[in-house]
Each structure stands twice: as C-alpha cells, then as structure tokens.
Amino acid sequence: MAFELPDLPYSHDALADNGMSKETLEYHHDLHHNAYVTTGNKLIEGTEWEGKSVEEIVTGTYQPGAVAQSGIFNNASQHWNHSQFWQMMGPGTSAMPSELESALVESFGSVDKFKDEFAAAGGGQFGSGWAWLVKDTDGSLKVTKTENGVNPLCFGQTALLGCDVWEHSYYIDFRNKRPAYLKNFLDNLVNWENVASRM
Numbered sequence: 012m013a014f015e016l017p018d019l020p021y022s023h024d025a026l027a028d029n030g031m032s033k034e035t036l037e038y039h040h041d042l043h044h045n046a047y048v049t050t051g052n053k054l055i056e057g058t059e060w061e062g063k064s065v066e067e068i069v070t071g072t073y074q075p076g077a078v079a080q081s082g083i084f085n086n087a088s089q090h091w092n093h094s095q096f097w098q099m100m101g102p103g104t105s106a107m108p109s110e111l112e113s114a115l116v117e118s119f120g121s122v123d124k125f126k127d128e129f130a131a132a133g134g135g136q137f138g139s140g141w142a143w144l145v146k147d148t149d150g151s152l153k154v155t156k157t158e159n160g161v162n163p164l165c166f167g168q169t170a171l172l173g174c175d176v177w178e179h180s181y182y183i184d185f186r187n188k189r190p191a192y193l194k195n196f197l198d199n200l201v202n203w204e205n206v207a208s209r210m
Contacts, residue, residue: 012062014048014090016040017097025102030195035183043179044093051086058083065091066164073165080159088160092141096175101202111207118152125154130193132156133176142193144172146210171209172201 019040024033055061060068065087072084080088112122119125125144133142136156143155143162146169155163163170174196181192 012064014051014065014087016045016048017094019097021102026100026200029102029199030184031100031200032184035180038183039175039180040093040097044090047086047089047093051083051090054083054086060087065094069162069164073161075165080161085160088162088164091164092160092162092173092175095170095173098205099172099202100196100200101205105201105203105205107203108207111203111210114152114210119154126197128154129172129174129197130190133174133193134190136176139177142174142176143168143170144206145170169209172206 019036023036023040026036027033055063055068060071060083063071068083068087069091072081072087074080074084107122115122115125119128129142129144132154133156136142136158138158140156140158141160141162143157145153145155145163147153148167152171153168155168157163157165162173174193176189176193178187181189185192185195
C-alpha cells in the first residue's frame, strides 16, 4: 500500500497558544513529512516492499548496528514516526489519565522524574533523532532515544510517546533552544489521553 500523508488531527494554528506555531506545522507536516511520503513511495515502487504496511517496511529494512540505514528505511520510519507524533499532541492541555500517572510513578518515581529523564534523553541526543517513552518487550516502561529515524518498532517496543528532536521540529519557534522545546512539549503539547491509550 502506498504511503499517504495523514491529515493533522487539528488545524495548523491549533497549537500556537501551546508553543508550536502555524508556520512550524506548515513546514513540518506539509513539507517535511510529505517529503518522506513522496520519496518513500518512489523508493519502494517495484520492490519487494511495494504493497507492504509501513510497519512491515520499517522492521524489514532496519539494519541493526549500521552507521547509515537504507533510503527505504529512513523514509518509511520517518513517515511512521511523524504519523504518531501528530496524534501524540493536541490543543489545550490534556489531563493525564490516572492509569498512566500510576504507571509513570511506579516506573520513574514521579511524573516529574519521568519528564526530567525524557527531556534529558531528547536534549542529549547528538544530532537528529527522537526521544521516546516506550513499553518494552518485558512490559516495563522506559525512556529511550534513537538516532535519525530509528524508532521503537525496530526493537519490538511499543511507542507510547515520541518527541521529534530534529532541528526542523523546533527551530522556527525555539531557535537552538532544544531543552526549552522539550520542556514546552511535555508541559503544554502532549495529548496524555493518546499516550495512555497506547499502553
């Protein structure tokens, strides 16, 4: 099946009061994400991956330990990452469901400690990549970070929350202040109900 650019689940200006501008979403969704879709479709055409789901392509083309991943992997994984990212955010502030709060307290000691660990992972990712809250294969919750487009699917993990720390995700609004972007993401942008639904 061909990749398709998903519509944003909110208007381009819906997150402006929460620290993500209309301009950022226009560039990030309409241009960057769309480029992964368009390029990915060109790369899989006529290959064994044509007609496969994006999840099958990501896990099937990931090369553990490789310094550089294939073009098919990079575009498929970034398409998947961004499709999740838009859903993980929302306008207004979403109250954290009690079951998620309890799980975070059990795993990290407190919600604030989870946020600190998540922000440290994103802030400490050298170059481009993602910070994640994942449900690991043993059922435990962990904070991880991945380079470039690598994502939890590659390790059999369930992505509960992901934050894009490529510069294009924050440079318009925060310039080079990645830590401020991450703090704002956790405090003002996360749709915690969506995160809880992934558990």
